[in-house]
Amino acid sequence: MDQVYDIAAEKPWSGIVRKGQTIRVEDTYGQQAIDTIFYRADDFGERYSSQDTLRAQGAAYITTGTRLMSSEGRAMLTVTADTSGRHDTSAGCCSCESNTVRFGHDTLYQHACRENFIMELSRHGMTKRDIVANINFFMNVPISPNGAMTVDDGISAPGDHVEMVAEMDVLCVISNCPQINNPCNGFDPTPIRVVIKG
Template sequence: MNMDPSTARYDFTIPARQPWSGVVKKGEILRIVDIDGQQAVDTLFYSAADTSERYSCQDTLAAQRAAYVSIGTVIRSNEGRPMLTVIDDTCGRHDTSAGACSCESNTVRFGHQTRYMHACRENFIVEVSKHGMTKRDIVPNINFFMNVPVEPDGGLAVVDGISQPGAYVDLKAEMDVLCVISNCPQVNNPCNGFLPTPVRVLIWPAAT
């Protein structure tokens, strides 16, 4: 398939710190590009036909028997059905265990002075409301380009990202999916290099 950006049916740059959502039809390919490198892209997927079916990190990790998302990962729903497949990846490691930052977690981790800093959970709340959902519909997400190694004691560490400028991940939709992104605004840990930057989303039509 021709993956030249000029052939994409959709091409949009998500500003730093902002949310975005869009529908990817079955057979289409979604590309997320880390323009400047080391930028976490918190992402949720819902069935476009029925948003009560949505991404399940538990089903995804249990099925693949691996801790990270990368080439070959089949992203599964809470019904155990394939939603998307990762078909290309120039980063090599994407977290789906650490979840999304929130005002509450910022306060616990970084002090009360961070309580009112905008966070991914709040971005998600704003964006899912456009599709008739509420904060109750927000589930554990994928953090594309976020480096979260598992430490020897089983804990998770958020460390400097490994994605280089222009790194991308390609996902082929196995059903019509609603993709919801928070371009992470976190400035208190190194997941964004302490400086949130824009990311790019492209969608190519299904091959005919």
């Protein structure tokens, strides 16, 4: 029986995905960045590695066929379906500090993905030291030939989804991005859905 989780706008979530199960992350309303980190379920010291993932596939974005690699060089999950086309794993997550630098001191009070991650990781005995470079599902981050990146309008439509089959037992930690100062969420954060199948 599928496990279905509806995650409110701006909120964090976490759950275990067992080896062989499929996790589906759905952008319910479209144009919503979904910041995600994976950890090995029985050893949080092994966690998602954006660098190893990009190196293993030789491409800048995550899409169907991508193997999400761990800090130990092992496949954690494999992307088996993707209706959006590409997902960022280079731009990292927003924080109160980066909001202040990018958008002005008056944004310091605004909630951010780093704070979501800190709150959710604390439920599993982890701290801010355990935050690593994350995946930004559905976030549109064009990379120019000179390596410059920018956050642009989202390209995902309502109902777009990405599915991954777990190659090991993993803990999935999500921040449903609360950013309102750049177009990664269409300036209007919305709810998402996560489904664990199998």
